[in-house]
Amino acid sequence: MQLKNQPFAHLVEINFAMIFMGTSGALGRYIDLPVPLTIALRSVLALVILYAYCRYKGFSFKTDKRHRLPIVLSGIFLGAHWITYFYSLQLSSVAIGMLSLFTYPIITSFLEPLILKTRFQKIHLLLGLLVLGGIYLLNPNLDFENGNTIAVAIGIFSAILYSLRNIILKNRVTDYNGSSLMCFQMIVIVVVLFPFFFTDAINAVPDQLPWVFILALLTTAIGHTMFLGCFRYFSITTISILSSVQPIYGIILGAIFLKEIPSLVTVLGGTLILSAVAIESLRTQKM
Secondary structure, eight states: OOTTTSHHHHHHHHHHHHHHHHHHHHHHHHOOSOHHHHHHHHHHHHHHHHHHHHHHHTOOOOOOHHHHHHHHHHHHHHHHHHHHHHHHHHHSOHHHHHHHHTTHHHHHHHHHHHHHOOOOOHHHHHHHHHHHHHHHHHSTTOOTTSTHHHHHHHHHHHHHHHHHHHHHHHTTTTTSOHHHHHHHHHHHHHHHHGGGGGSGGGGGHHHHHHHHHHIIIIIIIIIIHHHHHGGGTSOHHHHHHHGGGHHHHHHHHHHHHHOOOOOHHHHHHHHHHHHHHHHHHHHHHTO
16 A cells, blocks of 8 residues: 555554664663674574564565675675674664664765665755754764764764665565565575674573564564565655654663663754654655
8 A cells, every 4th residue: 555545554654663673772782792693693583583474474585586686785784784883882872872873864865866866855955954963962072082983983884884775675675575575684694694603702692692582573573674664655765764763762762771861952852853753754644
């Protein structure tokens, strides 16, 4: 069903996807394992969950030969994004890690027209700038002489990887089920990170396994699959701007579970981000 027939339902869907994906901030800070091993375990568990779901629903795993390289590349970009994002989280806080990542709507608004040859919409640049202003307010005292600078730089690099992954998949989601696509990407990540299962850190896995399982189920299997499904109804840039609500959800979860309480300035920055989301939501409903 097209967006113009059920715009509100699709907006609700992407918000639930953002809530589930927003759990990555708190979990990324809490899980006490080397980042590559965390991502490898996350991918294995998510693969098992997604494969079982696809078999239960009868989704096909057949792929067009022309699409195999883009799917593999999207898996590599996704895995690299997760690793850099988790490093950013562990070097800073949920707020800094998530908000530095969310420069990606700005990045996407420039990359999408270049890569997909779509028409550049000035409103996306304006809304992206509003989101960027909100991100600045959420962390206005960034000192480039401390460790947070590295976290922000890694977060922005992660944003570039995430944007490229989303753009690569934009023209593929109409051909495949979102869960099947996630399965393919999990396989790529597991293959690339397989050597990390043979490090000494594997001995610490049993204590952390429940949290990694939650990460695999909520953030990856449910959140990312719902997010991919939304690609059918929105342009990639519109999705980027709508998904800017994710750090708000993530910061709220960080406050609840990690006692990382945001300041008044953080609330103001979040208000700017939510304003951009609200404007784009109203604009989308009129399409």
